[in-house]
Amino acid sequence: MSEAPTIDNQEAEQVHAVAIRFAGDSGDGMQLAGARFTDASAIFGNDLSTLANFPAEIRAPAGTLPGVSSFQVHIADRDILTPGDQPDVLVAMNPAALKANIADLAPAGIIIVNTDAFDERNLTRAGYATSPIEDGSLDAYRVLKVPMEDLTKRALEGSGVKGRDALRSKNFFAVGLMTWMFQRPLEPTLEWIASKFAKEPDIKAANELAFRAGFNLGETTEMFRHTYRVEPARLPAGTYTNVTGNQALAWGIMAAGQAARLPVFYASYPITPASDILHELARHRNFGVRTFQAEDEIAAAGAALGASFAGHLGVTGTSGPGLALKSETISLALMTELPLLIIDVQRGGPSTGLPTKTEQADLLMAMYGRHGESPLPIVAISTPADAFEAVIEAARIAIKYMTPVILLSDGYIGTSTEPWRLPDLAALPDISVPFAIAPNGPEATFLPYLRDAKTQARPWAVPGTPGLEHRLGGLEKDGTGNVSYAPDNHERMTLLREGKVKGIAADIPDVLVDADEGAEVLVLGWGSSYGAILAGVRRVRAAGKKVARIHLRHLNPFPANLGAVLAGYRRILVPELNRGQLVRMVRSEFLVDAISYPKVQGQPFKAAEIEAKLLEII
Amino acid sequence: MTTEARYTRADFQTDQEVRWCPGCGDYTILASVQNFMADLGVDREKIVFVSGIGCAARFPYYMNTYGLHAIHGRAPAIASGLAVARPELSVWVVSGDGDSMSIGGNHLIHALRRNINLKILVFNNQIYGLTKGQYSPTSEMGKRTKSSPAGSIDFPFNPVSLALGAEATFVARTIDMDRTHTTEILKQAYQHRGSAFVEIYQNCNVFNDKAFAALTGKDERDQNRINLVHGEKVLFGPDRERGVIIDGGTARIVDVADAGIDAIHTHDATAPSAGPAYALSRLSHGPFGPTPVGVFRAVDRPVYEETLQQQIHDAQAKRGPGDLAELIASAGTWTVPDHDERELPAHS
Numbered sequence: 001m002s003e004a005p006t007i008d009n010q011e012a013e014q015v016h017a018v019a020i021r022f023a024g025d026s027g028d029g030m031q032l033a034g035a036r037f038t039d040a041s042a043i044f045g046n047d048l049s050t051l052a053n054f055p056a057e058i059r060a061p062a063g064t065l066p067g068v069s070s071f072q073v074h075i076a077d078r079d080i081l082t083p084g085d086q087p088d089v090l091v092a093m094n095p096a097a098l099k100a101n102i103a104d105l106a107p108a109g110i111i112i113v114n115t116d117a118f119d120e121r122n123l124t125r126a127g128y129a130t131s132p133i134e135d136g137s138l139d140a141y142r143v144l145k146v147p148m149e150d151l152t153k154r155a156l157e158g159s160g161v162k163g164r165d166a167l168r169s170k171n172f173f174a175v176g177l178m179t180w181m182f183q184r185p186l187e188p189t190l191e192w193i194a195s196k197f198a199k200e201p202d203i204k205a206a207n208e209l210a211f212r213a214g215f216n217l218g219e220t221t222e223m224f225r226h227t228y229r230v231e232p233a234r235l236p237a238g239t240y241t242n243v244t245g246n247q248a249l250a251w252g253i254m255a256a257g258q259a260a261r262l263p264v265f266y267a268s269y270p271i272t273p274a275s276d277i278l279h280e281l282a283r284h285r286n287f288g289v290r291t292f293q294a295e296d297e298i299a300a301a302g303a304a305l306g307a308s309f310a311g312h313l314g315v316t317g318t319s320g321p322g323l324a325l326k327s328e329t330i331s332l333a334l335m336t337e338l339p340l341l342i343i344d345v346q347r348g349g350p351s352t353g354l355p356t357k358t359e360q361a362d363l364l365m366a367m368y369g370r371h372g373e374s375p376l377p378i379v380a381i382s383t384p385a386d387a388f389e390a391v392i393e394a395a396r397i398a399i400k401y402m403t404p405v406i407l408l409s410d411g412y413i414g415t416s417t418e419p420w421r422l423p424d425l426a427a428l429p430d431i432s433v434p435f436a437i438a439p440n441g442p443e444a445t446f447l448p449y450l451r452d453a454k455t456q457a458r459p460w461a462v463p464g465t466p467g468l469e470h471r472l473g474g475l476e477k478d479g480t481g482n483v484s485y486a487p488d489n490h491e492r493m494t495l496l497r498e499g500k501v502k503g504i505a506a507d508i509p510d511v512l513v514d515a516d517e518g519a520e521v522l523v524l525g526w527g528s529s530y531g532a533i534l535a536g537v538r539r540v541r542a543a544g545k546k547v548a549r550i551h552l553r554h555l556n557p558f559p560a561n562l563g564a565v566l567a568g569y570r571r572i573l574v575p576e577l578n579r580g581q582l583v584r585m586v587r588s589e590f591l592v593d594a595i596s597y598p599k600v601q602g603q604p605f606k607a608a609e610i611e612a613k614l615l616e617i618i
Numbered sequence: 619m620t621t622e623a624r625y626t627r628a629d630f631q632t633d634q635e636v637r638w639c640p641g642c643g644d645y646t647i648l649a650s651v652q653n654f655m656a657d658l659g660v661d662r663e664k665i666v667f668v669s670g671i672g673c674a675a676r677f678p679y680y681m682n683t684y685g686l687h688a689i690h691g692r693a694p695a696i697a698s699g700l701a702v703a704r705p706e707l708s709v710w711v712v713s714g715d716g717d718s719m720s721i722g723g724n725h726l727i728h729a730l731r732r733n734i735n736l737k738i739l740v741f742n743n744q745i746y747g748l749t750k751g752q753y754s755p756t757s758e759m760g761k762r763t764k765s766s767p768a769g770s771i772d773f774p775f776n777p778v779s780l781a782l783g784a785e786a787t788f789v790a791r792t793i794d795m796d797r798t799h800t801t802e803i804l805k806q807a808y809q810h811r812g813s814a815f816v817e818i819y820q821n822c823n824v825f826n827d828k829a830f831a832a833l834t835g836k837d838e839r840d841q842n843r844i845n846l847v848h849g850e851k852v853l854f855g856p857d858r859e860r861g862v863i864i865d866g867g868t869a870r871i872v873d874v875a876d877a878g879i880d881a882i883h884t885h886d887a888t889a890p891s892a893g894p895a896y897a898l899s900r901l902s903h904g905p906f907g908p909t910p911v912g913v914f915r916a917v918d919r920p921v922y923e924e925t926l927q928q929q930i931h932d933a934q935a936k937r938g939p940g941d942l943a944e945l946i947a948s949a950g951t952w953t954v955p956d957h958d959e960r961e962l963p964a965h966s
Contacts, residue, residue, distance in 0.1 A: 303702070
């Protein structure tokens with residue numbers, strides 16, 4: 001919030017932006033609470049950005065620091081780009097949640113604590129010798145103490161839901177209280193509860209009672225007289241919805257199928273944080289979407305490739321460890337020159353690493369992580385809503401150039417939300433490519449590797465087409481498709497495959513530079529750091545400095561003008577959530593002395609970090 | 619099967635030079651399959667052969683149908699995607715003992731349990747041929763090869779037992795040299811709805827010659843070959859003087875004269891329980907003595923891709939064909955009205 005609130009003010013105070021973090025035990029329903037508050041804010045019309053942070057364990061030991069789950073939402077009356085560097089408000093459902101999050105809270109921020117959870121046992125589990133809400137250690141903050149469990153239980157008296165079951169509704173109590181504090185509409189949450197629990201009337205009633213009790217407590221208690229208003233944002237006119245990256249990606253896959261006039265076949269093996277794409281697509285059988293939960297990552301890639309051979313839009317989604325397993329099949333797709341869309345929702349690695357945290361450290365694996373000379377196109381998603389268009393672009397390239405394409409997302413994009421102006425589906429590009437239906441060789445033969453002069457793509461002839469029976473395979477072949485081990489032929493074919501991918505540079509837009517006149521420093525980003533970089537750049541500009549910015553959609557091949565653009569700047573900063581991967585690629589490709597700004601903490605960049613780094617080098 | 623002579627074997631041959639070693643059992647199997655396909659009369663363009671890696675995996679190059687020579691062990695996975703996407707196709711997987719039971723073991727068992735309409739032919743020669751003679755997952759214990767100079771210490775798989783354990787709905791065994799029997803098994807596999815697992819004993823005359831001599835040798839075959847015929851007593855021997863009884867879940871070989879003909883097991887490939895078929899598969903753990911061939915099991919179970927199609931059909935009947943715009947808007951929307959395009963202050 002812009003200024004420190006004062007308690008005397010009984011009017012709703014208008015603030016431009018506020019970041020609220022809901023934190024509790026992983027069994028406390030904090031992701032749900034955050035999502036409800038977010039949806040109400042979205043429907044109210046704020047711009048927003050969210051960040052989910054949850055443990056890899058389904059239920060880590062209750063009350064402990066590793067078990068803390070949190071959801072941060074940044075709401076504003078204007079265009080915002082990040083979930084907020086620091087929360088202004090922390091809702092702490094237990095001592096561990098307070099301890100795990102207090103360091104992030106803005107100076108003089110507000111803490112709303114569930115005092116019922118601050119008993120001896122929970123304090124000990126969280127490692128507090130004395131209660132922080134009693135010992136004065138939080139004096140620098142404004143602490144609002146609420147016995148949420150007791151109040152929830154009392155609100156549910158007579159509802160038929162009691163005891164431990166009643167306590168499960170306390171997240172809705174918290175949402176209700178925040179709904180009051182930030183003057184959100186009640187209807188979106190009530191409607192959601194009514195529809196979600198339509199078949200469980202007891203739970204529906206309990207959650208409604210708890211939600212209203214939280215709201216009413218705010219309305220009737222002196223402590224909460226001070227409320228805040230964040231007016232709707234002046235976003236570009238249109239109809240919006242709030243969307244996670246994984247959801248937008250799933251819908252984008254369906255849209256890509258329509259734009260390509262191909263049935264969608266999505267094969268996947270459950271893996272965090274990509275599983276939600278499978279879940280979403282599996283719901284839509286009526287669209288003709290085929291989902292296939294394979295026995296492993298390898299089979300998922302294989303089944304998707306088999307579907308591509310059959311003439312479907314074959315897609316497989318995974319995260320880093322799964323991409324490693326799929327590499328063998330990706331190479332086969334590359335060699336047989338079949339379209340295959342591979343989605344990597346990156347997470348912290350190596351190995352199991354940080355399964356629920358974000359990272360951008362699979363770029364070089366996407367680029368080079370296969371055997372043999374195996375170049376393929378790489379497309380990156382920048383924001384949750386951007387996933388929709390990015391996946392259509394990836395599918396376009398895969399089909400047009402008959403090649404596997406890797407689409408890079410990450411855990412932050414996948415699980416975060418932002419408002420998304422509904423796309424005009426009638427304006428989707430036509431990315432369809434006709435199947436081969438007639439012989440293309442002498443004497444009515446079919447030559448599966450006879451290339452299109454412009455794209456270098458081979459024809460896509462699907463089983464069931466009479467007269468085009470042919471054999472594909474992983475062995476090197478000559479131009480006719482026959483197996484060949486001839487030395488010159490292998491080199492020729494290797495160069496052909498390489499040239500086909502390089503040639504895509506002529507079919508993608510030049511990179512756009514967001515530059516101040518006379519700027520000498522350029523910040524080059526890709527993927528989910530889009531918001532933090534742009535926010536950082538805006539702050540640097542607000543401080544009167546000049547800076548230029550590029551955000552890459554295509555990572556292989558690079559846009560045709562990238563080298564020339566980079567050559568025009570004295571210093572190039574490359575912030576990445578890895579140890580410097582894109583920076584290696586641009587250094588080797590363009591021989592520029594780019595500066596790496598790496599971060600590997602499992603968390604996105606903060607705008608302040610980008611701002612500080614830029615101010616340091618400008 | 620159609621009777622019109624629409625195709626001949628030549629229609630299924632390609633212009634590729636067949637590159638197996640002279641004398642390899644694969645030639646015989648290829649001839650059997652090509653003849654079978656010609657007789658079957660299914661549109662050539664609707665047939666797809668998918669293979670992994672190994673000697674057997676060259677098969678698609680020699681079949682004038684659609685084909686994909688893929689990755690070691692992965693053929694069942696790739697073929698699964700193909701068959702699920704396009705249920706009208708006739709999809710065949712050609713594999714070997716290493717391809718299907720070692721590197722591809724996982725894909726094999728899952729394709730079988732799902733009952734996807736794949737016809738999986740495993741050319742079992744009990745040796746790695748393409749890599750020149752290492753022991754395979756079906757090689758017998760003690761086998762001396764380049765990678766087991768002191769004798770293999772790996773206990774082998776019994777492929778039929780494995781397939782039955784993997785919930786396969788169709789399990790059969792045949793022998794490369796017996797083309798009539800092979801053709802009959804192929805026919806039954808084709809007619810089966812769902813996954814069909816066919817083990818074909820295949821002689822590798824270079825690295826494991828005469829591995830199946832007990833079943834193919836002139837002097838031994840009559841003693842050892844147990845033909846399983848649905849609905850018939852399991853009898854074998856030159857004068858059908860020996861038979862199989864199943865007692866307490868275990869199959870045993872007896873002299874018919876001792877046990878009496880009534881005690882001899884009557885083979886029922888359609889039995890709801892896989893128990894009797896499994897018991898029969900345990901009569902030999904390799905083709906070294908009396909060994910059953912034929913269809914062990916052929917039962918009905920829903921076919922994966924048919925059920926999936928049904929789900930799509932039902933969902934469309936209930937909810938319509940799906941409107942993406944409606945779906946995207948379904949999570950709740952709000953509208954921002956037109957307003958003056960005021961320059962907003964920078965903020966994050």
